[in-house]
Amino acid sequence: MVRHHRDEYKRKLADVEKRLDELLDCITPENKDLISEKMVALRKERDRLKAELGNTAEIEEKAVASTKLVGRLVELAKEFRELWGVATVGEKKEFLSLLIQSISIQPKRKSAVICLTHKYSEAKALMKADSDGIFLFDGRGEWI
Numbered sequence: 001m002v003r004h005h006r007d008e009y010k011r012k013l014a015d016v017e018k019r020l021d022e023l024l025d026c027i028t029p030e031n032k033d034l035i036s037e038k039m040v041a042l043r044k045e046r047d048r049l050k051a052e053l054g055n056t057a058e059i060e061e062k063a064v065a066s067t068k069l070v071g072r073l074v075e076l077a078k079e080f081r082e083l084w085g086v087a088t089v090g091e092k093k094e095f096l097s098l099l100i101q102s103i104s105i106q107p108k109r110k111s112a113v114i115c116l117t118h119k120y121s122e123a124k125a126l127m128k129a130d131s132d133g134i135f136l137f138d139g140r141g142e143w144i
Contacts, residue, residue: 006056013049016042 020042027035084092101117 006053006060009049009053009056013046013053016046016049020046 020039023035023039023042087095099116101115104113104115106112
């Protein structure tokens with residue numbers, strides 16, 4: 001979809017450039033003012049199209065980054081599932097105790113609140129500083 005819009009913007013931009021060139025070829029002292037107004041409008045349109053073209057490139061980059069992120073998260077989930085399957089009960093408890101500070105269950109509201117420990121925040125900060133930890137960020141560069 002983004003690629004389609006990018007191609008459309010490129011086509012429109014080429015059309016505007018062509019019209020600008022045609023106007024330059026048609027300029028005479030008699031029609032100079034009229035042609036000048038049309039050229040100003042076409043230049044504004046050209047600038048708008050170039051900006052939109054830049055936006056589509058940015059959107060496409062984010063889409064690619066998001067796709068890579070999803071793929072990496074799926075891989076991590078599979079790896080975690082395998083490790084969780086072979087971990088002992090003690091290892092599972094230790095792992096969860098590193099991440100969870102408390103769990104508050106509210107039966108009347110049928111909800112629960114899980115508070116993460118400061119160790120989770122420390123791990124989060126370490127991952128931000130480590131370039132290999134980028135897979136834990138979403139397409140906007142925010143922590144998941």
